[in-house]
Amino acid sequence: MSTTPHRHKAPPANKGLLAVAGVLLSLPIIALLLVGTYAKDEPRLGGFPFFIWYQFLWVAITSALTYTAYRIVLKARPHVPMTPEGDAFLDSEAASGTGDDGAPEGEVR
Amino acid sequence: MSALVAANEPGVNGVALAVLIFFFVVVAMAGFWAARWRRPTSMESLDEWGLGGRSFGTWITWFLLGGDLYTAYTFVAVPAAMWAFGAVNGFFAVPYTIILYPIIFIFMSRLWSVSHRHGYVTPADFVEGRSGSRGLSLAVAITGFLATMPYIALQLVGIQAVLEVVGVGGGGNWVAKDLPLFIAFLVLALYTYTSGLRAPAIIAFVKDILIYIVIIVAVIYLPSKVGGWGHVFDAAENKMTTTTNPATGKPNVFIPGPGAYWAYATLALGSAMALFMYPHSITATLSAKSRNTIRKNAAILPAYSFLLGLLALLGWVAIAAGTKPVGLDGKVNGQLVIPQLFEDMFPSWFAGVAFAAIAIGALVPAAIMSIAAANTFTRNIYKAWIKPDATTKQEAQVSKITSLVVKGFALIFVLTLDKSNAINFQLLGGIWILQTFPALVFYLYTRWFHRWALLAGWAVGMVYGTVAAYNVTNKATGAPFAGSVANMPVIGQLGYIAVTAFAINVVVAVVLTLVLRAAKAPEGVDSTVPADYFADAGDPRVQKLEVGPHETTPSA
Numbered sequence: 066m067s068t069t070p071h072r073h074k075a076p077p078a079n080k081g082l083l084a085v086a087g088v089l090l091s092l093p094i095i096a097l098l099l100v101g102t103y104a105k106d107e108p109r110l111g112g113f114p115f116f117i118w119y120q121f122l123w124v125a126i127t128s129a130l131t132y133t134a135y136r137i138v139l140k141a142r143p144h145v146p147m148t149p150e151g152d153a154f155l156d157s158e159a160a161s162g163t164g165d166d167g168a169p170e171g172e173v174r
Numbered sequence: 175m176s177a178l179v180a181a182n183e184p185g186v187n188g189v190a191l192a193v194l195i196f197f198f199v200v201v202a203m204a205g206f207w208a209a210r211w212r213r214p215t216s217m218e219s220l221d222e223w224g225l226g227g228r229s230f231g232t233w234i235t236w237f238l239l240g241g242d243l244y245t246a247y248t249f250v251a252v253p254a255a256m257w258a259f260g261a262v263n264g265f266f267a268v269p270y271t272i273i274l275y276p277i278i279f280i281f282m283s284r285l286w287s288v289s290h291r292h293g294y295v296t297p298a299d300f301v302e303g304r305s306g307s308r309g310l311s312l313a314v315a316i317t318g319f320l321a322t323m324p325y326i327a328l329q330l331v332g333i334q335a336v337l338e339v340v341g342v343g344g345g346g347n348w349v350a351k352d353l354p355l356f357i358a359f360l361v362l363a364l365y366t367y368t369s370g371l372r373a374p375a376i377i378a379f380v381k382d383i384l385i386y387i388v389i390i391v392a393v394i395y396l397p398s399k400v401g402g403w404g405h406v407f408d409a410a411e412n413k414m415t416t417t418t419n420p421a422t423g424k425p426n427v428f429i430p431g432p433g434a435y436w437a438y439a440t441l442a443l444g445s446a447m448a449l450f451m452y453p454h455s456i457t458a459t460l461s462a463k464s465r466n467t468i469r470k471n472a473a474i475l476p477a478y479s480f481l482l483g484l485l486a487l488l489g490w491v492a493i494a495a496g497t498k499p500v501g502l503d504g505k506v507n508g509q510l511v512i513p514q515l516f517e518d519m520f521p522s523w524f525a526g527v528a529f530a531a532i533a534i535g536a537l538v539p540a541a542i543m544s545i546a547a548a549n550t551f552t553r554n555i556y557k558a559w560i561k562p563d564a565t566t567k568q569e570a571q572v573s574k575i576t577s578l579v580v581k582g583f584a585l586i587f588v589l590t591l592d593k594s595n596a597i598n599f600q601l602l603g604g605i606w607i608l609q610t611f612p613a614l615v616f617y618l619y620t621r622w623f624h625r626w627a628l629l630a631g632w633a634v635g636m637v638y639g640t641v642a643a644y645n646v647t648n649k650a651t652g653a654p655f656a657g658s659v660a661n662m663p664v665i666g667q668l669g670y671i672a673v674t675a676f677a678i679n680v681v682v683a684v685v686l687t688l689v690l691r692a693a694k695a696p697e698g699v700d701s702t703v704p705a706d707y708f709a710d711a712g713d714p715r716v717q718k719l720e721v722g723p724h725e726t727t728p729s730a
Contacts, residue, residue: 073703090276097269098443100435106411106428112404116261116429117487120268124480127272131279132473139466144710151291151714154705 082141193526205365223370241378246332256489260427306698315554321603453546548576627686635679
């Protein structure tokens with residue numbers, strides 16, 4: 066399709082790390098959709114029914130998980146700048162280095 | 175001045191009204207001043223007027239998105255639903271706004287990147303570029319526009335609730351009754367016209383700070399006045415287990431029973447998936463200056479969800495406090511419960527601060543929504559179908575005028591409509607907007623789906639969702655559109671109609687894609703390449719879509 070195939074590719078990524086981030090992000094969704102696990106009054110905490118304080122607890126947990134996932138995806142797929150023409154990536158070194166967690170599984174030019 | 179008003183007109187809370195007017199004037203001045211904030215060389219493009227120059231950093235985006243997403247719906251309708259019907263109708267907003275953030279974390283940065291590369295302003299812009307289908311893009315645009323209209327109207331209901339409790343707007347004739355709302359909206363329309371997205375971005379600071387102060391004070395101070403949180407929950411349990419919802423004929427809910435699990439979960443999931451399909455959410459996201467701004471925000475925006483949960487509980491505090499939300503017409507109106515609680519329990523001046531928080535809380539999203547609706551009209555209807563060679567300057571001009579028209583419609587909408595249905599109207603819009611999810615989000619990852627199949631899936635989902643919502647009748651009055659949950663086929667439980675319609679939408683899209691591929695139906699042209707979905711600030715914009723960047727010679 067093109068004479069410059071590398072131009073079209075996504076920057077390389079460490080798929081394992083991306084999967085870890087995916088798991089962290091899916092935890093709150095799963096936990097909160099299982100309504101039966103928390104739809105109860107007892108035990109109360111400071112007068113608050115379990116149903117209420119448990120969901121409040123997930124606000125904080127989700128924030129922490131999302132921030133962790135953010136740090137992970139930055140490491141898993143570092144940004145690779147484009148040339149001013151937007152037709153190639155600038156730095157092939159940056160593209161191949163994804164930290165010390167093993168070789169990137171994405172394509173390296 | 176305030177004492178004078180109070181003395182002359184019994185029923186008007188003069189001090190609270192004076193504080194409310196003070197904040198309104200401050201905010202209006204800030205709105206006009208915003209045109210000079212981070213002053214652009216020219217305001218005459220959608221990038222500047224409609225997206226604030228695509229320049230907002232993490233904290234401005236945090237305030238802007240918080241002000242945008244947590245609307246009058248938050249401050250008025252959620253506690254009202256808690257007060258009247260209990261946890262399924264009201265508290266689902268908490269899991270909804272929690273799971274929202276992991277969901278948008280996943281796909282919004284891709285949308286930011288591709289929009290950065292191609293200069294997309296609206297979700298329909300992206301769909302057109304990706305699918306090469308003007309029809310699918312038009313469907314997405316019209317859905318966004320339609321869903322946003324009742325949402326803007328809902329903001330007016332928030333302002334109206336405040337004005338009514340303060341005692342303004344009770345005059346016998348039409349002019350006296352609606353004039354304050356009219357003036358508030360006119361001023362809003364004018365500063366949105368001149369300052370664009372910069373106006374709500376500035377005002378959001380005032381709004382969010384006010385609302386944090388009010389809610390924190392309220393949740394500390396109010397329960398102690400009514401006997402503590404334990405007593406609040408006991409009073410709520412007592413009310414919820416002894417009353418029924420007249421619209422459904424079912425008992426109200428303190429804590430959802432097994433029959434309501436699906437409804438609670440699907441309301442949360444469907445609403446969370448739908449929220450960032452709205453043009454106004456995308457507008458606030460695309461105004462961020464970098465790809466990761468939205469991801470960082472996904473970690474810090476849940477602060478607002480915590481606030482929302484506390485606010486929802488104030489609906490139950492009002493039960494313990496025995497709040498009587500009676501409107502100026504003498505009828506009980508659940509929408510008034512929070513303003514009424516504040517007026518009953520707070521000193522007048524602080525009640526005024528609280529009212530200002532709610533009223534300004536309505537102005538910020540109303541401004542962003544009208545900008546987003548106007549951008550959608552300009553890019554995906556005016557430019558796409560009426561005047562393809564419109565210049566960026568003409569685009570900005572059309573968008574500015576459309577933002578005025580949209581607000582006018584919202585005003586008519588709210589003045590002629592039954593206000594107690596505000597939350598259900600918003601939920602009907604939610605049913606529609608979720609049907610654009612496949613075209614927008616699936617396309618961010620794959621072009622496997624055929625454009626015509628996505629269009630057909632959208633159409634089926636829209637029709638099913640609308641019909642199913644129409645068929646939810648109010649048991650007491652027989653009126654249609656009485657709620658947003660209905661029996662789900664196959665599962666056989668009550669669930670959010672939007673989610674059922676979405677599932678049918680996806681099934682239709684998958685089946686038709688297989689059929690169309692087998693029939694070798696023509697594919698549209700994709701103007702994007704995979705690398706576009708990972709671009710960040712500093713990466714160049716694609717200059718001309720016709721000359722594919724891959725046709726230029728790469729540097730060695």
